[in-house]
Amino acid sequence: MKTITAKWAMLLAAVLLVSGVLAACGGSNQAADGKVTISFLHWRGEDTQAFQQIIAAFEKQNPNIKVDMQTLTSDQYQTTAQAKLTDGSVGDVFASFPGAQFAALSKAGLFTDLSNESFVKNYNASLIDAGKQDGKQLALPYQLVYNQPIYNKAIFAKYNLTPPKDWDGFLKMCQTLKDNGIIPIAFAGGDIGPGQLMNSMVMNNEPSEDIFTKVEAGQAKLTDEFWVKTLSQFKELNDKGFFQPNSLGTKDAAAGALFIQGKAAMLASGSYQLTQNAKQNTELQQGLLAPITVAADQAKYEGVHTSTFMLAVNSRSKHPEEAKKFLAYLSQPEVAAQYANATGQNVTLNDVKYDSPELKIVQEWADKKTIFQPRFTILKAENQKAVTNSIQAVLGGATPEQAAQDAQAIIDQQVGK
Structure with a gap:
């Protein structure tokens, strides 16, 4: 009797051990209460407070999703983001620079195709081409910047x-x-x-x-x-x-x-x-x-624009649906307006209302003849x-x-x- 009891005890201990290991493996993303934690990775540390408020409102609407935001400096982001994104444990939703970084991450297969997502229609189509490749919308440029x-x-x-x-x-x-x-x-x-x-x-x-x-x-x-x-x-x-x-x-x-x-x-x-x-x-x-480097009658452009801070869903994400839900939330005009007015960054979405003088300065350039940032055409x-x-x-x-x-x-x- 003692032998049988001891065997059952050993078996039970083994089962508990395996269960503990499995729980530990999934613990960072799937809590015991059923909540899913997704990671949001970007380089705009100065936007932390604005994003914290947006995330709090999103989590209130979606009580089963928690968003863990991580930021790096822009230099660190350009050198280390790809390695961090590769195993899918970081950056379920992430940002990408256009140009060289976008090309590298695309080549690595880290973007989820967003072409058929309904929230893409909220964006100004002429401003999100930087996030396209081979006809697919792989990322959504969130910010509109004039680099001059x-x-x-x-x-x-x-x-x-x-x-x-x-x-x-x-x-x-x-x-x-x-x-x-x-x-x-x-x-x-x-x-x-x-x-x-x-x-x-x-x-x-x-x-x-x-x-x-x-x-x-x-x-x-x-x-x-x-x-x-x-x-x-x-x-x-x-x-x-x-x-x-x-x-x-x-x-x-x-x-x-x-x-x-x-x-x-x-x-x-x-x-x-x-x-x-x-x-x-x-x-x-x-x-x-913008300095005009030619004679006035030879000038083709008045300035330079960039659609950047390109939001994407990691193709390696273990929670792609939750990641898309968060990106869809960020893609609502009223949420984008909240972000824009809090951070002073113009955005690429339609029907966004700006309330700061600085954002209105930028808005004045919308009708000028500008070129997409030449530096970011170097891949x-x-x-x-x-x-x-x-x-x-x-x-x-x-x-x-x-x-x-x-x-x-x-x-x-x-x-x-």
Whole structure:
């Protein structure tokens, strides 16, 4: 009798052990009370509070779903997101940058096809092409950003300046500012500056919107006139002292401070910083402009737009239906409006009402002739880095021709890979 009891005890212990292991394996996503936890992974740490409020409302409507939000810095996100998403334990819903990251994640098969989801119709169809591949809507760009300089309207008014319509006018304006002790352009040459300002500097120099696609395919080169000219104009701005001293050693926050404090008339970043600037200086009057690098009658574009922060459902997700439900919630115009007004980010959805001055500044650009951000048409990260490094090289003293040649050598290594 004792032997039988002991055997049953051992069997029961084994069953409990196996059950415990199985529970542990699924514990992070499926709680004992039936609640499902999904992971939301993105890089917009500054949006945390806004998303927490949105998530709380979503969880109230969907009591069986819990959303665990995780954020990384934008640099970390670009280098580590793919590895984190691959096993499906992180990022049931995730964000992607357009261009190189989108291409890499698509190649890895990490996107769920959203083409037939009803909530896709809530978006402006012309603004979500960056999330398409082979006719499938793999991601939904949530933010609409203009990647071009911000300017201080009060400083411009003081010196009777208006956004110029050609390159000579832009140089003359910068000289006027410099002569009056104002830094013309606060430029974060140590991090974001080259990648942001290159967009409006190249937009009217490039012969076609797909020129960087051709460069990556070996059908055009950075040593061609369009890029050498762009580098020459960066050099001209630098040589004339239109950037602050030691621009290559300046990070984003320091460049932003020069603008916010009124020491610089322009900030070479993008519309995404309008609200942040206004919070730090409530008297700041801001506008957007883009340097026109050609004669006025040769200008094809007035500025640069990007549809970014592309929301997607991880194809490896263990809870795809719950993930889609959360994405559908974010895709409601009233929820998108809540996000936009809380964060100062314009969105790509239809029928969204904006209530802040900064968002209305951006809205003014909706009817202007803009080009999708050229930098994000470069689909390989190594090539993108080579292009921005060539700008830094010129600011560091290299000739435009040599900087272009060195960058092209890196591109040549990537052609055909």
